[in-house]
Amino acid sequence: MAKLVINNEKICDKEAFIKICPFGALEIKDGTVDVNDACKMCRLCVRKGPEGAAEVIEGQVKTIDKSAWKGIAVYVDHEDGEIHPVTLELIGKARELADKINHPVYCIFVGAGIGDKARELLHYGVDNIYIYDHEAFKHFRIDVYTSAFEDFIKNIMPTAILVGATNVGRQLAPRVAARFRTGLTADCTVLDIRDNTDLVQIRPAFGGNIMAEIHTPNARPQLATVRYKVMNAPERNSKARGKVTVCDLSNVVLESDIDVIDNVEKAREKFIENADVLVVAGRGVKSQDDLNMIRELADLLGGEVACTRPLIELGWFDAKKQIGLSGRTVRPKLIITCGVSGSVQFAAGMNNSEMIVAINKDDKAPIFKIAHYGIVGDLYEILPRLIAKIKAEKGA
């Protein structure tokens, strides 16, 4: 049995030692350091403490025959047959990993009437697409989908399975992982593979404030979920290669405890708090008509428009669009501010954004203190050129 052992005699400064543990799992009781059940086995105390102060005694680990598991599989994420683009990104990643260890790339596709959709995926570099095609799979229902997944794993035995971290993937993958008593690493941002087929998985935790490297050394298959827009999608190859295999359903449970009554298109809610991309208009935008330029850029980037307080006071926007201390707090992946000075009150509502681009003609504007990319120039000269370039790119 693996466990953490504390060798008190090797610790000089006990107070300093217990501070190493980020989870408060080390405590001093009657002058000796002990581990409590908050321990996450992150091994920081082993690495950061004095030599030998904390050690992990590895017990007997059950060994598995890793060579029996072959191939990197991708779950084809879809809603009623509409394939989610994260699937292509995962196929690209799977190919890269598979080439390193000389394994094939597989897809598992569970749905109803999906044959043509599956064949289209052959243009992206998959060796074999296993399809489970039946009316029972028309809508996502976790029990029957898991059953199909189970059948796939039992027959194909892939060493690793990548699943998009969508609302479907984030519930289906754990269910499958638990069925096989195997590990699942959530929201990986970096994936690599070792010669022994162990996946090296890196993921953020604590709301992105720390990163963890996670391995699944003694279980197969290894499951990982990956968010959309983290990996790169491969180019479509005009020639299809690989094949589509229609799977036999005789071992798949088709009766479900879940009855889908309806599936409705979501009304797109346009809250600036939910947007991945925001283009912000400030007082540098001279007239209400000029907002069209801002909107056009936001549309091209699949984002929303927001503004500073003076524009609310001018009545150009609804108050829900205001960012800042007396407005909304946002944390998009990208925010482009146009003619915004960057007052502290404004910055308070957006300075945690992942990528901040600021366009302002005054090189002393405070916004440049928080912008990752500060662009000193006239927004009326820059935006039309940028918009034209994006349009040309999309048209191409």
Add this chain to the structure above:
Amino acid sequence: MNMNIIVCIKQVPGSNKVEVDPVTGVLKRDGIESKMNPYDLYALETALRLKETYGGTVKVISMGPPQAMQIIREAYAMGADEGILLSDRKFAGADVLATSYTLSQGVREAGEFDLILCGKQTTDGDTAQVGPEMAEYLDIPSVSNVKRIVSVGEEAITVEMDMTHTVEIAKVKFPCLLAVEKDIFMPRLPSYVKMRETKDKEIKVIGFSNLKDQDEKKYGLNGSPTQVKRIFPPESNSKRELWSDSEEVLADKLFKKLKEEKFI
């Protein structure tokens, strides 16, 4: 009808603003005060509303160190009827699989249930995986991302599941597990009166020896297929660049940057 509901709650650090010292690799955290996972408040509120409408009981269950009793007290102050804490050194170092297994064993000790409610995710581990894995171990259907309860019948509950582009309206047979979205209901504040009333209310503590499955290999570190190899600070996006050039060049540089970062 009477509904027996179990709500899974987890104690998390009071703030997730942890910082890793880039030199020593040690996590820096202001104090170690902790709180109930904020997403679990929505699950608890959902349970309390269902109980108020249909009658029944609300039990809360948590796996964690003895300090986690504090969040069970908090749940009592919000209106939970019973609390169970799964606590044992043998449960330490658990990943999602071992956590879910331990919780599923604990749920068996909690008696009959119709519904298990979980939060969307936690603010520390942040995987959103515990709910579905528990449901698998209990062999019951599950639905995540539940944003609304449409109706409750004798044999099934109908809910709205939030998907990427659509909303699926699903009727799920009891017993089942639902992981609810934030905002499904506004969580109530703990009541001071209830807090006083339940000051000495019993919390059932269950250790390894009380569980049915006595195979140590399924719990804690030993039951965890995933291993955290190292923890390190994220590459901070702290570099700042200021570009001055002709507008043509600037527009082009920005275009290329946006493309490189996959916004185009």
